[in-house]
Amino acid sequence: MDEELRQILQIFLEESSENLDVLEQGLLRLEQGPAAGEELNVIFRAAHSIKGGAATFGLDPVAEFTHVMETLLDQLRSGRRQADAAVVRVLLQAVDALRALLAGAVEDDATAALASAAPVREALEAVLAVVPGTDAAPAGPAGPAGPQATVGDEAAPAGEDAGGWRLQFLPHPDIWQQGNDPARILRALGGLGELHLRADLTQVPSLEALDPAQCHLGWQGVLRGEVSQAQIEELFDWVTEQCELRLEALDATALRSALAELDSSATGEAMAPAAATGNAADGAADPVGPAHETATPPAPRAAAAAPASVAGRSSNFMRVSTEKIDALLNLVGELVITQSMLQTFGGALEEDGKSGMRDGLLQLERHTRELQERVMQIRMLPISFTFNRLPRLVHDLSAKLDRQVELRFSGEHTELDKTVLEQLADPLVHLVRNALDHGIEAPAVREAKGKAPTGLLHLSAFHEAGNVIIRISDDGNGLDGERILAKARERGLIEPQETPDETQLHQLIFHPGFSTAEQVSDVSGRGVGMDVVSRNIVSLGGRIEVQSSPGVGTSFTIRLPLTLAILDGQLIRVGSQIYVVPLLAILETIQLRDAQLRAPVQNGEVCRVRDEYVPVVRLARLLDCREAQPEPAQMLMIVESDGQRIGLAVNDLLSQQQVVIKSLQHNYRHVPGIAGATILGDGRVALILDVQALSSLRCQPTRPLAPAALA
């Protein structure tokens, strides 16, 4: 396949996935009650587009499957069938099957998808079979064979120098009104074989009576060659209602006499034998040239040709590859760095010209910031992008688990970075599953507790202090503290004599291998849940918290940075090196006093912070900062990741600032404990610490992780 075609196919696949979402959401709304006509049209068009595209791109199984679906949707649309729960259920299954089929088409391995689609297709066909007289279904076969393919060879005359056809073609006067030109058809006819034509001028009126917008010509002709009737009729397909067409099959002998007849009836007018070169029509039209010329009115034109960019005006959206945006974003990042570099050096300038320089720099700063925000916005998508998948999930799970759930969204227009959104999908799905499986009770149980039988699952998103907060709250049973404690002790997650407070207790559910469901269900999985959720959120530079009260409900709060390209960082100094710590990870910073330090235990030092012992990581040692004159750490920065707290021993706290994240892996190589790098205003490279990795690496503190400096 052509590279360009491959790209278009890619667009088709993306678009199909959007169409599938439209289908799914429409079907779910359909289930809530009778839909308005336009809504059904939207659903139908979504399926129709997939079918048309799939057939064009040669994805026949997809096209054929969608055709069956579309037939059913067309019946719903035209009111011939009611969209009851059973029909919607089958259609929803069909959406899933179609999604798999499309995925299979990409991977060139459709075997599994085809196998799973087959029973769904049978179910669709079974639905279609119920009402008699459903064969009024819309479109024809969606198979790969287009109508442009020749439709059989039924009447092809046999024989070597076989015969051909005698034909009479009398266009109606109004044939031009629909943009059809007899000359085009005759030219195409000449392409099928050797065409002999004679124009019939008997109907041409006198010049005064002649209407140039009407066709007064007719043609008689003989076509020699192995041509089927279907081939000829196909050429006249568009004008069957605007002409008389008579065809007569001729054998070799009959053809010769027909040709002679055509010649003899010719009165010296042009009858050029037009072979495959296809000049038949022109030749035939020649004698009536003037009439023909005037009769094909050139469409009046507006003066100048508009620029090609008009095309862009028809749509407010365009698809741009994320690669291009990322390249742009990267450049803007460089610009920000250059700007802050200029500012640093500008401060050192002589007093002369300094104020002008300062003004210029201030303006540059304002503009680069704005530019940066604008470019970052390109990558932003509303969170509804991810939320929209959830109604289907809740629908399916409610049925499976016997729950009644009202799913409510708020703030679904809140925008997030595309990558963040994509990686957020799985954690959200998991949290919603958990809420239905472990949170919201069965209707009977709820009523017994005096609650409404229908539980509420509320997903909200909003901005708070440069972060996006996503909250998933249910009004279910809440977390069972006793059971968590028992399970944590059983698993050895805490010491038997430990009595964690409520917050600590709830935090335990994010611990790897923790699951309170007494029976493992196929809904919430096998205890590989919350810790994975937490890890995913942390890898996005965010964090997750849980609040819960028994019997009242549970609420998960996810805090995420707006984008992955920029980080709110705290600059710290370790010896002569500067590092960046993500601000979100920092809980507090305290003066480091030796009195608080406890003698090294098995895994190193610990520090008593209030009532808690926090492992201490000596960054200078861990990062192998070799200094001529070692300087004792002054401060302890308590950071948290994955529910684990560690204290980073540092020399000094410097400024807080947004830093542009540069991949260390792309520019150098992966270094454990380091998330990336950034360039500071003075041109120095500062490494960004990976707090999560540091807390798991602290167990091997003697092995240095990173070269001291790269700059």
Added chain:
Amino acid sequence: MARILAVDDSPSMRQMVWFALQRGGHEVFQAEDGVAALGLARQQPVDLVLSDVHMPRMDGIALVEALRRLPELRYVPMLMLTTESSAEAKQRAKAAGATGWIVKPFDPERLLTTISQVLG
């Protein structure tokens, strides 16, 4: 080289049509539905219209009907690009003023050939 107005609500289908036609040296104007197409046709000379049938806001049949009423488009070929090959669907298109139809799936080469023939 002709100015072709290609109307389809599916971006991939528009791309596909564009891809096929620009190879033939045609200038292609794209619109995502009948309303957009009508607006374009009013401000832009067009030699041929190639339109999908099922589209939001204004479908292909209504578009052809509206375009035929514009004096400068009275004789311009208008082809429906459609998956519907039933006689009834064709009849509706013809009644609205369509020149002819090309049934999806289409082969880019064939599309180009058909269009060159229509343009003469």
